[in-house]
Amino acid sequence: MTNSGNPKALRKGTDQKKIASRNALIEALQRLKKNAPTSVKKGTPISPASVSKEAGVDRGTLYNHRDILQMVKAEKYETKIPMMRRKPLLIDAENKVAELREVIKELQDDKAKLATSVASLDSKLRYLQKDLETVKYEREELKGQLAKVRPLKAVAADDSH
16 A cells, blocks of 8 residues: 555655755754764764765755754854964964974984084094003103113113212
């Protein structure tokens, strides 16, 4: 038995479909508000398109429910207000980032200067180490020469007695 010839039955079916769509749209809006959607990605902004998609209905269906459309638009507006309140915080954060970037640049400059100083000191250290080796070698040479001279002095001292 079909309802194709019964206008009351057709209207009843249409009314039930409208009620189901209405409920689906309201539930979808609530899920999006709670950031717990089932059909769209979490964090999806509330808009007529996202509510319709979350509800599983065409966007035109939402436009047939003007009161729900107004709720969606109001919610969309409400989500923008906190962003306006966050703008000074965002500006503060951007200023802080700029300050920190400047500090980083100064630290990088200091690091480059220190690297140059370390290289210079390393070069001086190698020079002084070579110089020290030369002095040690010369000292050993002089010790050897002194060892040769001392016995001669001792012999000369013995000869004079």
